[in-house]
Amino acid sequence: MGGDDRIVYLDNAATSWPKPAGVADAMAAFLRDSGGNPGRSGHRLSIAAGRVVAEARDAVAEALGVGDPLRVAFAANATAAINAALFGVLRPGDLVVADGMAHNAVARPLTELGRMGVSVKWIRCGRDGSIDLAHAEKLVRGTGGRAARMLVVTHGSNVCGSLAPLGELAGVAARHGATMLVDAAQTAGIEDLGLDSLGDAMVAFTGHKAMLGPGGTGGLAFSRGADIGRVRPLVRGGTGSASDSEDQPAFMPDRLEAGTANGPGLAGLAAGLGWIAGNGGRGAIRDRELRLTEALVSGIAALPGAAVYGPEPGRPRCAVMSFTLAGWSCSELALALDERYGVLCRVGLHCAPRAHRVLGTFPDGTARFAPGPFTTEADVERAIGALAELAAEGGRA
Numbered sequence: 001m002g003g004d005d006r007i008v009y010l011d012n013a014a015t016s017w018p019k020p021a022g023v024a025d026a027m028a029a030f031l032r033d034s035g036g037n038p039g040r041s042g043h044r045l046s047i048a049a050g051r052v053v054a055e056a057r058d059a060v061a062e063a064l065g066v067g068d069p070l071r072v073a074f075a076a077n078a079t080a081a082i083n084a085a086l087f088g089v090l091r092p093g094d095l096v097v098a099d100g101m102a103h104n105a106v107a108r109p110l111t112e113l114g115r116m117g118v119s120v121k122w123i124r125c126g127r128d129g130s131i132d133l134a135h136a137e138k139l140v141r142g143t144g145g146r147a148a149r150m151l152v153v154t155h156g157s158n159v160c161g162s163l164a165p166l167g168e169l170a171g172v173a174a175r176h177g178a179t180m181l182v183d184a185a186q187t188a189g190i191e192d193l194g195l196d197s198l199g200d201a202m203v204a205f206t207g208h209k210a211m212l213g214p215g216g217t218g219g220l221a222f223s224r225g226a227d228i229g230r231v232r233p234l235v236r237g238g239t240g241s242a243s244d245s246e247d248q249p250a251f252m253p254d255r256l257e258a259g260t261a262n263g264p265g266l267a268g269l270a271a272g273l274g275w276i277a278g279n280g281g282r283g284a285i286r287d288r289e290l291r292l293t294e295a296l297v298s299g300i301a302a303l304p305g306a307a308v309y310g311p312e313p314g315r316p317r318c319a320v321m322s323f324t325l326a327g328w329s330c331s332e333l334a335l336a337l338d339e340r341y342g343v344l345c346r347v348g349l350h351c352a353p354r355a356h357r358v359l360g361t362f363p364d365g366t367a368r369f370a371p372g373p374f375t376t377e378a379d380v381e382r383a384i385g386a387l388a389e390l391a392a393e394g395g396r397a
């Protein structure tokens, strides 16, 4: 299954495509066969819908390494989950520490929190996107006896594919009594996150990337050691539970799930995760995608005028790589790749200006290739071949 034959889709970091056929089927089946409101009315269609949502919750909990699925709260996407965690926990006077590869889904809420009296500190990163762990420790320890309330970590960089060492960072957070928020938008569904082993931690995930589900799905999941009671709900409303009270239920997931769930979306998400489980599992899919990514890195690095950014070959990474080509502006390059070769990618700053400052590619940005489970070796060869021709032309920038 490779989608349209004329297309080489290398934009899986933005959203995965194509989706497994079962995703659209499951969404249609939800609307056709079990379209009641999950968790509300007690009739058979509501119960059927609730079952689909529970299946999705079970599948997500398994994917994230969470023993109790009720510690997974669904949201519209990773951005909503990150906002729920940041605004739910941080108060004026708190210190929050985040890494320099942050996406704007983290940086923009933190900027706003900074205006509201939260102190925000940024961990230095190397030119390969790696986090300076000693600097992380120093910032989280804080000064004057005031340690950080929260450490925010970009697990996989959506710009260059660098992968943060979650175990070590969880150790930093634990030593200073901070909670850790992991932005796993790029990695949830494909990396083994082992959330329950990370101490006091939360993971923001999105459903439409490596989990292979549709847009409009994602959420916030909590480790066994997390204090969920500390997260003040941002959105309050109906849950179908404890309806005699006008207070938001304190228990999960209702605490963080006011309003009707995205039933069709969650049906698709369960199908996406089911496809991963039935096709070798996360590890096999990840290894294959990483081989394709390394092939892109070495093939593109060998082209005249090309510069590749991010981890050295063999270093921990996810299936995202970034490059520039001398003589070509990013936008001209994307246009030529799309119009002349059917190679689809994303160029520019990828909603992560801070990461580009780290890599030295601000403000022009980079071109980004991100293979997915349906990318073939032929796709990779075609993309490198297209770039070789464009490199020989010398571009118009």
Ligand SMILES: Cc1ncc(COP(=O)(O)O)c(C=O)c1O
Pocket (backbone or CB within 6 Å): 013, 014, 077, 078, 079, 080, 103, 105, 154, 156, 157, 158, 183, 185, 186, 206, 207, 218
């Ligand atoms: C690292 C990172 N964080 C957060 C997000 C936001 O994800 P979503 O669009 O699902 O909210 C993205 C999406 O590109 C991302 O790559």
